[in-house]
Amino acid sequence: MILREDAALAPSTRIPVLLDGELEPIAIKRSNLKVIDPNKFEHFEVNILRPHFRTNKLSVVMRDRDAQVIYRWRHVFEEADFGRARVNLLIVSTILLQELDTGTANRNIMVFPTDLNVARALQKALSTSSKINLGPSLDAIFQNAVRIIRVLQKNKKANLLISFFPARISPAVFEEREGEKRLQATENGCYKIYPCPHQDFFDALEVRFACRDKGRILIQRETFQDYGEQEVIEYVSNAVALGESTRLSPKCLAKRNPQTFWSVVLHLDTFLQTCQKNCPNYKILLKQWRPFVDGSQRCQMFWKQSICRGRRRIHLSEATQGVNWGIGNSEVKHKRLSMEYAMYALYAVYIGLAEHHDSEKEIVPVWDHYQDTEIGRFVLAFICAKAFHAPKWNPKLRYELWSTSFEKKGFNIFEMFAKSDPKASCGRCGCKDSSKLKECAGCGGAVYCSKDCQTVKWKEHKKVCSPVITETRRLFQEMKLDVEAFEFAASSKAGLSIARSLESYAGMTALSEVSSLGSVAFLLKIAGGKSILTFNGYAPSSADLGCLRTGKSPNSDFMMIFEKLNDLPILERFLVSCGPLRDIQIAKKSLDEALWYVGGNLENLRIRACGFTALEWAAKKGNKDIVEWLCNDSRTQGLIGIGSPVGWACYTGQVEIAKVLVDRGANPAANHPSLWGEHPLLCAAQNGQFEAVKWLVEDMGQNIRMVDQNGGGILSHIMTVPDWPQLEGHMKCFAWAEKMLES
Numbered sequence: 001m002i003l004r005e006d007a008a009l010a011p012s013t014r015i016p017v018l019l020d021g022e023l024e025p026i027a028i029k030r031s032n033l034k035v036i037d038p039n040k041f042e043h044f045e046v047n048i049l050r051p052h053f054r055t056n057k058l059s060v061v062m063r064d065r066d067a068q069v070i071y072r073w074r075h076v077f078e079e080a081d082f083g084r085a086r087v088n089l090l091i092v093s094t095i096l097l098q099e100l101d102t103g104t105a106n107r108n109i110m111v112f113p114t115d116l117n118v119a120r121a122l123q124k125a126l127s128t129s130s131k132i133n134l135g136p137s138l139d140a141i142f143q144n145a146v147r148i149i150r151v152l153q154k155n156k157k158a159n160l161l162i163s164f165f166p167a168r169i170s171p172a173v174f175e176e177r178e179g180e181k182r183l184q185a186t187e188n189g190c191y192k193i194y195p196c197p198h199q200d201f202f203d204a205l206e207v208r209f210a211c212r213d214k215g216r217i218l219i220q221r222e223t224f225q226d227y228g229e230q231e232v233i234e235y236v237s238n239a240v241a242l243g244e245s246t247r248l249s250p251k252c253l254a255k256r257n258p259q260t261f262w263s264v265v266l267h268l269d270t271f272l273q274t275c276q277k278n279c280p281n282y283k284i285l286l287k288q289w290r291p292f293v294d295g296s297q298r299c300q301m302f303w304k305q306s307i308c309r310g311r312r313r314i315h316l317s318e319a320t321q322g323v324n325w326g327i328g329n330s331e332v333k334h335k336r337l338s339m340e341y342a343m344y345a346l347y348a349v350y351i352g353l354a355e356h357h358d359s360e361k362e363i364v365p366v367w368d369h370y371q372d373t374e375i376g377r378f379v380l381a382f383i384c385a386k387a388f389h390a391p392k393w394n395p396k397l398r399y400e401l402w403s404t405s406f407e408k409k410g411f412n413i414f415e416m417f418a419k420s421d422p423k424a425s426c427g428r429c430g431c432k433d434s435s436k437l438k439e440c441a442g443c444g445g446a447v448y449c450s451k452d453c454q455t456v457k458w459k460e461h462k463k464v465c466s467p468v469i470t471e472t473r474r475l476f477q478e479m480k481l482d483v484e485a486f487e488f489a490a491s492s493k494a495g496l497s498i499a500r501s502l503e504s505y506a507g508m509t510a511l512s513e514v515s516s517l518g519s520v521a522f523l524l525k526i527a528g529g530k531s532i533l534t535f536n537g538y539a540p541s542s543a544d545l546g547c548l549r550t551g552k553s554p555n556s557d558f559m560m561i562f563e564k565l566n567d568l569p570i571l572e573r574f575l576v577s578c579g580p581l582r583d584i585q586i587a588k589k590s591l592d593e594a595l596w597y598v599g600g601n602l603e604n605l606r607i608r609a610c611g612f613t614a615l616e617w618a619a620k621k622g623n624k625d626i627v628e629w630l631c632n633d634s635r636t637q638g639l640i641g642i643g644s645p646v647g648w649a650c651y652t653g654q655v656e657i658a659k660v661l662v663d664r665g666a667n668p669a670a671n672h673p674s675l676w677g678e679h680p681l682l683c684a685a686q687n688g689q690f691e692a693v694k695w696l697v698e699d700m701g702q703n704i705r706m707v708d709q710n711g712g713g714i715l716s717h718i719m720t721v722p723d724w725p726q727l728e729g730h731m732k733c734f735a736w737a738e739k740m741l742e743s
Contacts, residue, residue: 020119020164021244023252036161041110043711044095045165048087048114052202052334053195053226054324056082060091083231085115085238089141092122096148099158107158112165116247116257117238118142119164124242125149126160135237169224169258177213179255181220185209186250186265187291189298190352192345193266195325196223197338202331207262208345210353217353219346224262229270232263236274245279249288266322268296298352306347422446427461428453445470511580513617515674518609522580533560533572535609570594575607578626579617587614587626591635602638611674612648615639619649619657627657631664640665644672647680650692653729658692668700678708678717685737686717688729694736704740715741 009015009030016025017033047061058081081087092111099107113119117134124132125146134142152158185191191209196202204223211218239247246252253261264271272289276282325341327334422445425432431449440446440454442465448454454461464470511522523532562568565577565586574590577583598604606613614636618626627645630636639645640661646668649658662668671679681702684692693714696702707713714737724730 020123021116021247021252021256023249023255041108041159041161043110043112045112045167046088046091046114047167048084048225050203050225052331053205054327054329054334058082058087060087082227083234084225084227085118085138085231085234086141088113088115088118089138089145092118093141093145093148096145096152096158096160099152100148102157106156108161109158110161110163112163114165114167114259115235116164116166116260117235117242119162120242120244121238122149122162126153126162133241135234135241137234138238139241164257166257166259169222178258179251181211181213181218182209182254182258182261183250184211185220186254186299187295188352189295189302190349191265191295191299192303192348193262194341194345195327195334195338197335197342199335202334205262205266206342208342208349210349219349222258222262224259226263226266229267232260232267232271233274235260235264236271236278240278240280245275245281245285248275248279248285250292251288265292265296268293298355299348302348302351302355303344305351306344426450426453428457440465442466443470513580513610513612515610515612516676517611517674520607520609531562533562533568533576571597571605572607575605575612575614575617578614578623578630579607579612579621582618582621582623582626584623584626584629588629591633595635602636602642605639611643613639613643613645615645615661616643616648616674619645619654619661620652622652622654622657624657624660627660631661637664641667641670644670644675644680647671647675647683650680650684650689650696651675651687653684653687653689653692655691655695658695662700668696669702679706681706682708682712682714682717685714685733686720688718688721688724688727688733690729690732690736693733697740704737713741 011029011031013030014027015030015033017028018025048058049061050056050058081090092113095109095111099109111122113122121132121134121142122145124130126149132142132146133139149160152160186209188210190211191207193205193207196204196206201223203225205226206221206223209220209222211220236245236248239245247257250261253264268289272286272293275285279285325337327337423437423439425447426437426449427446428448431437431453433449436449437447438449440448440461445464446457446461448457511524513520513522518535521534523534525531560568560572565573565581565583568576570590570593574587574594577586577590594605602613607617612620615627615630616639618630630639646658646661646666647670649655649661658668669679671677675683678686679702681693681696681704684696697704704714708717715734718724718730718734718737721727721730724734
């Protein structure tokens with residue numbers, strides 16, 4: 001058990017300790033716990049990889065605590081060796097054998113298996129001399145590992161620790177309430193499992209599930225690796241052999257081992273049949289799992305409803321689910337079908353929500369990696385139009401807004417939102433003779449009376465010729481769903497755009513500013529000359545509502561509608577003109593009144609929602625003239641010591657501005673909750689800002705070996721960004737940091 005030493009604790013004090021696999025903490029006397037310094041241990045994380053879920057071939061990569069690859073097994077595990085538990089045992093045995101062969105004594109080694117049964121069995125073997133067993137198929141391999149452990153302990157060759165590591169589940173950070181959300185969704189049938197459509201995760205399955213969260217309905221996404229029915233059978237067998245069949249309860253699996261939980265949900269019949277044959281407490285388990293059996297049936301019902309609408313026959317039938325999901329061995333087919341699975345899964349979840357929840361409640365789609373796909377383009381266009389139009393605007397203004405939003409994303413507005421049914425008449429000539437009309441084979445969303453009409457119309461229609469778009473359009477129009485917030489995916493170079501005043505934008509433009517506290521979004525120069533500033537998720541006070549004309553969205557986002565910067569309330573006027581819509585003259589004119597508004601307290605001189613100070617925002621956006629003015633003006637000099645202006649400058653690669661700030665007395669190591677509570681060096685590395693990283697280490701003397709509160713170093717922060725090997729800045733940071741760490 002890894003703890004921090006606390007001399008103030010009496011030996012008889014009971015401390016809550018959460019053991020791997022246990023649902024709730026166990027109170028253990030302080031005197032019975034061994035305090036271990038994790039920094040003195042070498043870390044070995046077992047990562048079992050495969051090229052895609054359609055193959056049984058596995059390979060293994062071992063990483064240390066800084067996420068550096070230290071071993072790469074070129075041997076490919078397959079056939080008899082296949083399975084997460086089996087490969088975990090083989091790898092751990094290999095590590096232990098290597099320790100026997102070394103001449104070093106008392107090495108401190110911590111190993112992180114990704115199978116909970118393997119972790120629990122090895123933990124027991126380390127802590128007791130009693131006989132420990134796994135299930136029949138793994139026991140021989142396990143007993144060999146135990147013999148090696150006994151020799152290591154006898155010869156004092158190594159101090160071993162084993163800790164369960166639930167890899168490849170996203171989001172990566174576990175919360176206590178996540179297990180409850182998974183249970184709620186699966187019990188209601190508001191979930192769907194399908195092949196992950198993102199090309200970087202073809203080896204995984206994905207699940208969408210909906211749950212209630214703080215009065216809202218939230219749609220989550222998680223990825224997990226499924227190893228098939230046999231792995232589920234072995235998991236049950238091993239848990240029973242260890243005498244820990246209580247771990248097989250849905251509550252425990254959902255909370256402590258989500259990888260296995262989703263595999264069990266996918267193979268629920270097989271799981272329950274295996275429990276019936278092996279578990280002494282089967283009746284109790286069956287009672288606990290019964291609601292989820294019913295939820296699985298509802299899930300299938302919602303899935304059928306989602307893919308069987310209209311005259312068009314959808315090929316994603318029940319028969320294509322499981323095994324290879326109808327994808328076979330084709331990567332091209334995987335990309336196409338898995339994306340359709342993803343959209344129909346969302347529809348199925350929405351249908352389930354309509355049955356279980358009040359339609360007035362909010363629904364929050366989380367689109368994750370899809371922003372650069374045709375789904376993402378469509379959804380962003382929809383969100384851009386939907387989230388920003390106020391109900392009281394006149395119809396003409398609303399139509400112009402929607403038109404502009406979709407056309408900027410490359411869609412034909414007349415075809416996307418035709419007043420009449422696009423399948424009621426020929427898309428070119430308007431012929432309504434049903435005997436002549438044939439659906440477009442590509443999307444099923446348009447009809448034509450002849451090949452000539454289809455050919456002539458193709459130039460316009462090809463922009464929306466997708467079954468995904470057809471079904472998405474139907475979903476949004478027929479089900480009248482609301483979207484909570486306008487949100488753009490933040491790219492690694494999002495902060496490098498130079499701030500400009502409102503007047504410099506010629507056409508409609510969308511901007512988004514994000515911190516770990518929240519986000520603000522701008523929609524500039526929409527129809528009628530209006531612009532909108534939205535504080536996403538911010539609850540306005542009565543004072544806010546009286547400050548100028550505002551729009552209160554149905555989703556509790558606070559919106560300010562304005563034509564010029566001077567129309568904004570004084571606090572927003574000052575801060576926005578210092579940051580994304582740079583205008584130093586307006587900023588200077590607004591300063592005194594803004595200070596009066598916050599009672600002279602510079603700590604309160606922050607933008608709502610995401611919490612930037614004027615200096616942080618100016619530094620982040622590269623507004624050097626405003627940074628110098630704020631640092632030199634006696635009224636705002638105190639901002640140098642508030643928040644993390646150097647951190648935000650480094651996060652967006654503004655090294656020259658960071659130097660100005662340090663010269664004025666700013667702390668280059670200061671962090672703040674809005675900067676994810678992380679050190680500026682780690683934030684700059686995560687955003688691929690090579691020059692900033694190099695400056696912080698070489699000129700500012702920052703320790704390149706620093707780690708965050710979870711033990712993650714600079715390399716692990718770089719690698720958290722999707723597609724980081726394809727990003728030049730991240731690759732330069734990684735290569736340089738790796739070389740520095742080795743020196």
